[in-house]
Amino acid sequence: xxxxxxxxxxxxxxxxxxxxxxxxxxxxxxxxxxxxxxxxxxxxxxxxxxxxxxxxxxxxxxxxxxxxxxxxxxxxxxxxxxxxxxxxxxxxxxxxxxxxxxxxxxxxxxxxxxxxxxxxxxxxxxxxxxxxxxxxxxxxxxxxxxxxxxxxxxxxxxxxxxxxxxxxxxxxxxxxxxxxxxxxxxxxxxxxxxxxxxxxxxxxxxxxxxxxxxxxxxxxxxxxxxxxxxxxxxxxxxxxxxxxxxxxxxxxxxxxxxxxxxxxxxxxxxxxxxxxxxxxxxxxxxxxxxxxxxxxxxxxxxxxxxxxxxxxxxxxxxxxxxxxxxxxxxxxxxxxxxxxxxxxxxxxxxxxxxxxxxxxxxxxxxxxxxxxxxxxxxxxxxxxxxxxxxxxxxxxxxxxxxxxxxxxxxxxxxxxxxxxxxxxxxxxxxxxxxxxxxxxxxxxxxxxxxxxxxxxxxxxxxxxxxxxx
Ligand code: AMP
Ligand code: ZN
Numbered sequence: 001x002x003x004x005x006x007x008x009x010x011x012x013x014x015x016x017x018x019x020x021x022x023x024x025x026x027x028x029x030x031x032x033x034x035x036x037x038x039x040x041x042x043x044x045x046x047x048x049x050x051x052x053x054x055x056x057x058x059x060x061x062x063x064x065x066x067x068x069x070x071x072x073x074x075x076x077x078x079x080x081x082x083x084x085x086x087x088x089x090x091x092x093x094x095x096x097x098x099x100x101x102x103x104x105x106x107x108x109x110x111x112x113x114x115x116x117x118x119x120x121x122x123x124x125x126x127x128x129x130x131x132x133x134x135x136x137x138x139x140x141x142x143x144x145x146x147x148x149x150x151x152x153x154x155x156x157x158x159x160x161x162x163x164x165x166x167x168x169x170x171x172x173x174x175x176x177x178x179x180x181x182x183x184x185x186x187x188x189x190x191x192x193x194x195x196x197x198x199x200x201x202x203x204x205x206x207x208x209x210x211x212x213x214x215x216x217x218x219x220x221x222x223x224x225x226x227x228x229x230x231x232x233x234x235x236x237x238x239x240x241x242x243x244x245x246x247x248x249x250x251x252x253x254x255x256x257x258x259x260x261x262x263x264x265x266x267x268x269x270x271x272x273x274x275x276x277x278x279x280x281x282x283x284x285x286x287x288x289x290x291x292x293x294x295x296x297x298x299x300x301x302x303x304x305x306x307x308x309x310x311x312x313x314x315x316x317x318x319x320x321x322x323x324x325x326x327x328x329x330x331x332x333x334x335x336x337x338x339x340x341x342x343x344x345x346x347x348x349x350x351x352x353x354x355x356x357x358x359x360x361x362x363x364x365x366x367x368x369x370x371x372x373x374x375x376x377x378x379x380x381x382x383x384x385x386x387x388x389x390x391x392x393x394x395x396x397x398x399x400x401x402x403x404x405x406x407x408x409x410x411x412x413x414x415x416x417x418x419x420x421x422x423x424x425x426x427x428x429x430x431x432x433x434x435x436x437x438x439x440x441x442x443x444x445x446x447x448x449x450x451x452x453x454x455x456x457x458x459x460x461x462x463x464x465x466x467x468x469x
Contacts, residue, residue, distance in 0.1 A: 003058050003368045005051075006313060008244060008267040009165050013370060016055075016266065018235045023061050025234030026052060027226040027264075029243060030066040030122065032073040033103035034088040036289045037110055039303060039318065040273040044240045046304055047270040047312040047371075049116040051238065053404045054367050065229045066119040068107075070100035070126050071205050073218040080182065083215070086203060096204055100124075110290045113300035115406045123225045125216070129207045131224040132216045135258050136193045136209075144257040148184035150197030152211050156189045159253045163189070165267060166245040191250050192217040219250040223263075227255065237264040241271055270312045276319060293323070301407055302327040308373045308405060330407070336384055337398060338414045342455050342466070346396035356393035359383045360400065367404055376404065414468045423452060427465050434463070 003016040018024045028048045031037055037045075052062050075081030085096040092099070104124075111118065125132075136152060139145055144158045156162045163169075168189075182192075196214035206213050226234065232255075239248060248267065255263040275286040290300055306326035310316035352360070359379055366375035380401050383394055402409040419427065430445035446456060449465065457464045 001058070001364055001368050003055065003060075004370055005266055005268055006370050007265075008269050009264075011167075014266070016235075018060065019233060019265065023063050024055055024236065025230035026055075026062055026064050026236040026238065027222070027230060027234065028064065028066045028119070028237075029222060029239040029247065030068050030119075031103070031107050032069040032084050033100045033107060034073075034084040035103060036106055036291070039288050039290060039293070041240075042110060042114060042290060042303070043273040043307050043316065044238075044270045045111055045116050046114060046307040048238045049111075049114075049406065050308075050312070050371055050373060050404065051236075051268060052117060053406060054371055057367065057404050063121075063230065064117070064119040065121045065123065065226060067222055067225050068100070068104055068122055068124045069218065069221065070096065070104075070124055071215055071221075083203065083205070086205065089204065100126075110300075113290060113294075114304050115301065115408055117406075121229050123229065125221040125225070126205065128221065128225050128228065129216065131228050132220045133194075133207075133209050135220060135224045135227070135254070136211075136216075138258040139193065139254055142257055142260070144253075145193060146186065147211065148186075149182075150212065151184060151192050151214075152194040152196075153185060153190045154193055154250065154254060154257070156187050156191075156253060159257055161256070162253050163249055165252055166249050168245065168249065191219060191246075193220050193254070219247055220254060222247075222251050223255040223258070227259075232259045232263070233261060234264060236266045236268060238268045238270070241269045244269060271315050274315050274317045276317060288318070296320075298323060298327055299330075302330055305330045305407065308377055311374055312371055333380075333384070333407070334409075334412055337395070337409050337412055340391050340395045340398070341412065342414060342457065342468075344390075344392040344395060345459075346399055347390070347392040349396050349400055352393045352396055353390065355386065355388040356383070356390075356397050359386070359389070360397045363397075363401055373405075376401070380405075414466065416466045416468055419454065419465065419467055423449070423454060423467070426452075427454075431463070 004013050005016050006012070007014050028045075031041065052064055055062050070085055071083065073084050075084055075087065085099055088094075088099045089096045108118070136145070139154065140152070144155055145152050146155050147153070194209055194211050194214055194216055196209075196212035203215065205215055207215065226237070237248070237251075252263060275288075290303065293303055294300065302323060303326070306318075306323050307316070309322075309326060359382055363376050363379035366372040366379060369375075380398065383389060383397055383401075389397075399410055426445055426449055430442050430449065433439075433442040433445060449456060452467075454465055454467045457466075
């Protein structure tokens, strides 16, 4: 089955064909580690994880690279404002390294709790300054830069395809549709590759460069690090939709100006999580972290389930009623899976019956059709509810589905309690009867244990006895 994805570049659904069959290169813009990730950011990382899992489910081997931004991301998108890390350091009396180490750890803790697979490579910007300088030199050698007021700028007028990703109107851009705060720019859309001239005099993070001591612009890190780990051309680049008009547009311009080749084939963007019709943002005072949800009694996977309920290209409105509905649905799912687990062993997936096979096929189609997780979830519920599929087949298909959903169904365990002395005696008696091949007695004792609410699973390795809370 072909995987079909909506490519922002060209705005159409396309069959996914990797450059190299043996490995899919996937780059995702990562966090700027000056604060905790909010649940809006986490929605984007859940979507990227689902995309990776969907590709792996379709037998692609994914090389997933993500940057950790610890320098160069300014508080304003038009090269204005202060470096976010420097600002946070100044306000808290810590060093930028202390800030980035703390929030990087918090970020990985969040994604682990959401069962988001860690990237194969998580690359830290400040550890790749040499790669960025090298790339800027190539862009400069190809004639796409100018220096003004001490900074090195990318000259967008020289790059023919500037703005294609975002369908930007170059005429309007030139006329100043985006207000240029920086008087050194020839065009409002031009952007800084290397800052040597910071209005914040005591900028702590500075490096030597051919253009003077300074620090890189934010966009260049993604171009430099993705090329280092995935090559000069790779398959997929992801992020939230807010990155389309500036960050990703500028990443493409720099990368293609440096290499003279098409850089990325598929641009896949996730829509925003909204707070009751408003964008979630720190400035709007509606900043919710994963820990906020945990403190309110939710499990991180309740939020993951909530995200699965919305298609990644649709806005998703967050409120606690919807999160409660996700939590209840997940509890219900878990209970059913535990019940199945305690009563049957999963069939090997290649041996499932046709009724289960039909539902599984629909599930696969939903996943392959631009990652339609709401439809895939509906297939899962259909499977749980139908009487036409055996319990063993249900369990088998559920485990397969969960390779994409990532709800950790295979590690679910019923909350069990210890057996009493008396119950243990009966267990022992039954085991003796079985050893003596006294099947009548063993069966009688089995019934007695069942009456006491003890579940028995006779496996190849012997019998297991469990009593649930
Ligand atoms: P940042 O740390 O600001 O660079 O953002 C990290 C990721 O979260 C980026 O891919 C953003 O596009 C994405 N993002 C930011 N806000 C939201 C939101 N409200 N909903 C979904 N994704 C978001
Ligand atoms: Zn990026």
